[in-house]
Amino acid sequence: MNILVTGGLGYIGSHTCVKLIEAGYNPIIIDNLYNSKKSVLQRIKQITSFTPQFYYGDICDKPFVDSIFKKHDFTAVIHFAGLKAVGESVIKPLEYYEKNVYGSICLAQVMRDNNVKNLIFSSSATVYGEKNPVPYVESYPTGNITNPYGWSKFMVEQSYIDLSNAEKEWSISLLRYFNPVGAHPSGLMGEDPQGIPNNLMPYISQVAIGKREKLSVYGNDYPTKDGTGVRDYIRVEDLAIGHVAALKQINKSGIHIYNLGSGIGNSVLEVIAAYEKACGHKLAYQIVERRAGDIAAFWADASRAKQELDWQTQYTLDEMAKDSWNWQMKNPNGYPNE
């Protein structure tokens, strides 16, 4: 079964391609290499003994995307391609709305033109905004978001919900990820941030390997267990398996919304402690001001995915830290250029 994977060379997309291959699917990738490298294909091959077909190009380029639909019969599309840096989205909102919103609409139009109507979309817990109590449940209202990245996910969700209301034969899954971390246990694939990492675990990894002097902990005066921010960290492998599980829905028309998280909240200090255990030494950090736009604490109610997809996370924070450190040690400069 051919599955089109947009953004399939990125962090989550590449891990998902491995899980798709292991489950017997044939992932075919579109990626514009904006935030990834072609050498990821080699790593997928090293893990699975199979190299997925790859097309270099942009999802906003409809004739290009259409030409790929003319070459292959797709059962479904898993749509990861997009821009994901929250801070950057505040500075470049138009680019975020173009690539994330316009790109997602172009993709759905080409799918409709080619009569492929099974779609799985990478959404985010950010759509729950600032006002909902934890744990987040799929039925909560969305909105009250603090940045253009989050609004772009909200807008794509809304366009896809409207599409499925208008055209009943679509089956669309909106997967709301919590905080993906970790790496493939082989150390061959992991997160490869360009420049200074924005997210916690990649930053800690670079402190651990000596690339950065110390971590800034953004605030220790939140109303949480130790005053630092609390998030629901989900191992990227578990997340990838969640996509394979979501493919089960493709014959059920309508909108299917799932939180993909562990249901457990961990603080920044707990993440540091887990990483120290993994790398075997203390990590330097300092407490600084809260980061603008941060929420004190959120985690998932992950029961719907468990009931309907028979999916739940398997891995602990210690295991996520161990895999992240393994990847960091083996690939101190990320993926090779070619």
Ligand code: NAD
């Ligand atoms: P990533 O940047 O590693 O992967 C995205 C991939 O898409 C990259 O390979 C990039 O080159 C490609 N791409 C970007 N714009 C494109 C375009 N217009 N056309 C073709 N390819 C394009 O990001 P990721 O962490 O793997 O995230 C995947 C998806 O999951 C994104 O939509 C992201 O918003 C969403 N998400 C990520 C997180 C997270 O913390 N990583 C959390 C929630 C949701």
Ligand code: UDP
């Ligand atoms: N965080 C931090 N220092 C950093 C990066 C993040 O203290 O250098 C904190 C952040 O305030 C939040 C948690 O770590 O409480 C997770 O942040 P991340 O950016 O990874 O995810 P998000 O905020 O998008 O959930």
